[in-house]
Amino acid sequence: MTDWLSPEEWQAVALSLKVAGWATLLSLPLGLAVAYALARGRFPGKELLNGLVHLPLILPPVVTGYLLLLTFGRRGPVGALLDQWFGFVLAFRWTGAVLAAAVMAFPLMVRAIRLAIEAVDPKLEEAAATLGAPRPWVFATVTLPLILPGILAGAVLAFAKSMGEFGATITFVSNIPGQTQTLPSAIHAFLQVPGAEGSALRLVLVAIAVSMLALLLSEWLARAVARRIGARDA
Amino acid sequence: MTDWLSPEEWQAVALSLKVAGWATLLSLPLGLAVAYALARGRFPGKELLNGLVHLPLILPPVVTGYLLLLTFGRRGPVGALLDQWFGFVLAFRWTGAVLAAAVMAFPLMVRAIRLAIEAVDPKLEEAAATLGAPRPWVFATVTLPLILPGILAGAVLAFAKSMGEFGATITFVSNIPGQTQTLPSAIHAFLQVPGAEGSALRLVLVAIAVSMLALLLSEWLARAVARRIGARDA
Amino acid sequence: AAASLRNALDEVVAGWEAETGHDAVVSYAGSGVLARQIIAGAPADLYLSASEQWMDAVEAEGLLAEGTRCDLLGNTLVLISHEPAEPGPVPDIAAALGDGRLAMGLVDSVPAGQYGKAALESLGQWAAVEPLVAQADNVRAALALVATGEAPLGIVYATDAAAEPAVHVVATFPEGSHAPIRYPLALTAESADAADRALYDALTGDAARAIFARHGFSLP
């Protein structure tokens, strides 16, 4: 199979995995926090936060990418600061692709986790509190384990979305082979060229295979978690 | 504000709403069925179905659009049949845009509903069965009301996604003002021209405003539903 | 570089790399996307655009290396059909379409669409054809619409038509019916080293021109 894909294509596959993996991983903590705030919090601006989270879903990816470019680009306000202070550049790097994928996948992740949090019986959290556990501890030992299936679902959605994301990515970090050319960018590029449908198809199949593996893995994990939790009733 | 947007832009807004609304509405029953099958069913090919549902998330939208074109186009196997039997044409029609949006939004909707179904305590369904209710009735009177928040969440995600979807749409049904030019297509078109960022921004704001309204509405509905259900415990 | 140049450009660049031992990284995307990125500070050394407008936009920002802009390539616009056809003069498109659609790039933003619209206007057919136009995101998508038979006719570049066996050229739009189709090339203000210049020279060199010509581009 090695010679079935060109080295450049292999690179795209590897990059896509790297980008999707990091995007999923890095957005998990924030996604968790935002989902918790939206599910349980009561604060002014909650609706605004909710809207903001959904924005990447509503806007055409190109717009999101453009906004990212304006903000995190080397001349963007945040991008410039990052560069200056940490020497950390996002634009036209794979790190930028991670950012783009994470932003695009964020609403999906947050919604899944939020649904799971809303399904947790607060009475269990109360019980933990009467046993002396402070709020963060309750979250870590009661809420978190109970919402694991939701977190998993959110991570899978985010990973899948990241594997498929391309509009924002190409707009933000371009399509540089070996650096920012992810699988979907490569597929898209092939589709722009007359007669390259074959190459595109090959990459599509690779994308499907990779994502299917991820899906299977997640379903298996979810079942393991469900078994751990056992019957819902306590 | 009427003169702030050109009539053509108004058309795009109206069309987007129409497309997103129908896409959400029409995919709900199927989404519900698929989510139920994935959450509770045990059948061969479950993993396959699961993968299939996630496909539009994984593939670049253009690919999805292209596949839609190949399948549901006038010469596509399904499209030809639809045309022949029902005189129902999708290609280049707003109906096609609905299909594209529905397909793209489907994974989000299914996942949200599935999470909700998995959170329903089967003991309540058992209780309904001992009261003589057959399975479908139990679903309609116990499961369904209990997963309403999840359905709402799924619908919101689908609606938002449909409002923002454009890659698959433009590939499948092109961009015909008044017929298939949705808000994101219009935004995208503006972004193709240097210096038209202003116009694009206006439309982006409109898109945000419309979606925020939908979001607020859904949150409000969700709260109403939650109040109806009251404390989770029975 | 503009995505539609990929086949030809890959060949040129590969030849150049083999010859010089340098590595060239080519990023293919829409001309507009690339222009915006250059404006936002992308570390690009050369910009090959499919649209003069976008090159203008970059130039207006003062991001081009002075005196390096040139029109590298040209192209012609053709009317294609799904059904086999013999090349001839431009027919009455509206009549030929019947209840079908004419596939084009976005007529207000994609260069091929803009050229096509201009050509139809100058031929006096735009008014009749306008309601029948299906605007695709890019030329390639328009080509696909015709290739799959979804649209019976389409307007695309000659180079695209040549690469897709499933479509047939019905007519070539006369030179004067639209502004000349040009692919401007320029070094950016950032480009510093000799390799950049070498690549620029290679692209404009004879070997490259031969390759481009083989792919159907015209050479202004």
Place this chain on the structure above:
Amino acid sequence: MLEVRLIQRFDGFDLDIGFQAPAGVTALFGRSGAGKTTIVNAVAGLTRPQGGRIVLDGQVLFDAGAGICVPPHRRQIGYVFQDARLFPHLDVRQNLLYGRRFAPARDDAPGFDRIVDLLGIGGLLKRRPGGLSGGEKQRVALGRAILSNPRMLLMDEPLAALDEARKAEILTYLERLRDEVGLPILYVSHAMAEVARLATTVVLIDSGRVRLAGPAEQILADPAAAPSLGLREAGAVLNARVAAHEEDGLSRLDTPAGPVWVPQVAAEPGHLLRLRILAQDVMLATERPQGISALNVLPGVVTAVKLGEGPGALVQLSVGGVPLLARVTRRSASVLELQPGRTVYAVLKAVSVAREAIGERG
């Protein structure tokens, strides 16, 4: 008639039981974790046991061998769960009426208002289960099962969270269900008082096995069964007929053991009742006591004495031909020379026969 034969194995627990529940109330009695809920779930069709056979009134509900397993909604078996399991999205009225749509029409179907009144949940009809108190939930769950008009009722500790007064009312109603409607009930309870009052058949479960099973009168008056049931709860059951209501609030009952006075019962004269007389409420005297507050003094003959391990002894008497149990100390047994054949007087306070110990004859 319900015939149950079940085999079910969990990790660390295995159940292998068989019993028959004839018409009337069959009490499943046993310690926590004995397997009672497991049995009831299998009868309801909520779990599929590994082996066995369940037949209700001739209809096979489950047969592991034949691969038959009628789904729960076609069994027409009402179930009051140990946890209430109310529908959180429906208000109390909707919860109560949930089963109505599927209830087989029957003339003697319990009326909605009747049940609501009995359970004292009239004020809750518009409320949702979320805010109900523990006992309120249990009452609604009870009503919901009864109103689904089943052909059999399973009740898993239905009265555990209720106060005595409410418990007594509901027990009266359950008695009526048993006797007037003839509804068979499988009743799980830890409270011997409830069991003794309601049960026509008692099945004692211990670690997944049937330890004792049989008619309530027989099991409850069997000195050998007493240790399993709890000594405090041992006692005989007398069949009685209401003879007269006297003006000072007492009712005279005719029993085979002679007349017995108890606090006024609700039944009309002529009615048949079951009277439960706890062994520990019976005092024995060798001569007829004078000037005492106890109204009921029944002459009898000792038929058996069973010395326990502790300080007590269970004495079985024959009073007018029917068995009666008395629990006394060993010391008294030897001082009074209680042994089979000895003539004694059984002394019973009228107030000791509490309302809960008098049930309609099943």
Place this chain on the structure above:
Amino acid sequence: MLEVRLIQRFDGFDLDIGFQAPAGVTALFGRSGAGKTTIVNAVAGLTRPQGGRIVLDGQVLFDAGAGICVPPHRRQIGYVFQDARLFPHLDVRQNLLYGRRFAPARDDAPGFDRIVDLLGIGGLLKRRPGGLSGGEKQRVALGRAILSNPRMLLMDEPLAALDEARKAEILTYLERLRDEVGLPILYVSHAMAEVARLATTVVLIDSGRVRLAGPAEQILADPAAAPSLGLREAGAVLNARVAAHEEDGLSRLDTPAGPVWVPQVAAEPGHLLRLRILAQDVMLATERPQGISALNVLPGVVTAVKLGEGPGALVQLSVGGVPLLARVTRRSASVLELQPGRTVYAVLKAVSVAREAIGERG
């Protein structure tokens, strides 16, 4: 010492109560829906009442006026919920140990093995709550609360789902917690037997109001309180000292009313006990009865007679200076001419003083 004053209004129910719970066990007693759980939740800090003030050992836990509301996890109050609320994702051991991390270190902290043994849940430690039986869940919940080593324990019908044998064991342990560890307990129960055995203070709640409150001895022996508590459960409490264990399995207790024989108690001679004597277990005689099985015959004087609405009468006696209650029929009261000043003999069977009615002196 816990001082509670609460105002809370729900739609259709309003609670306005105040009571004090001194050291020992305070029983909250009342009908279903009376407001017991609402009170307990407020003490635990799970709800924020509309008004009132809660002070535990001088620490203000809640003060509506001052806007103080200590969060539950800082109250160090263990809570055994009416529904078990075990953590479904943790096994039984992890559930039991959940509170350990936050438990204040104390020398007399209950040992894990000790509690597991007592509750009989040793075999369940590796199991998850999902598959536990009702009573098993309740026992684990009980253990979890106790092992969190709180400075006060709230128990909402902790024994409702348990069989008598297990109940008795746990009650013994709770007594020890009360007496040896001195842990204050707020105990909600419908079972008068439990209340009478454990409680040092009784608070009777009715429709959101305190109907009666005071030391257990006083309330339980008060004929006026009997109707509220349930007539069957009325009775006096005697303080007693273990005098001797006799060889036939009886223990002799010295009480102010004279020596009383009961089935052997666990306590050493010299130990102080509380003895609950139910009014209905006491028979009265105008002359000393002869040849009867009852071992305890105590001479006394009638001090009050309270005729009920029904056929019964509550007679209060003074026996050796302490009050005793007897429940007899009105008929006997008039036949025996029971009226204040009359000398009578109180007859009490040794076996009637059940193990549950003997508690350590709180």
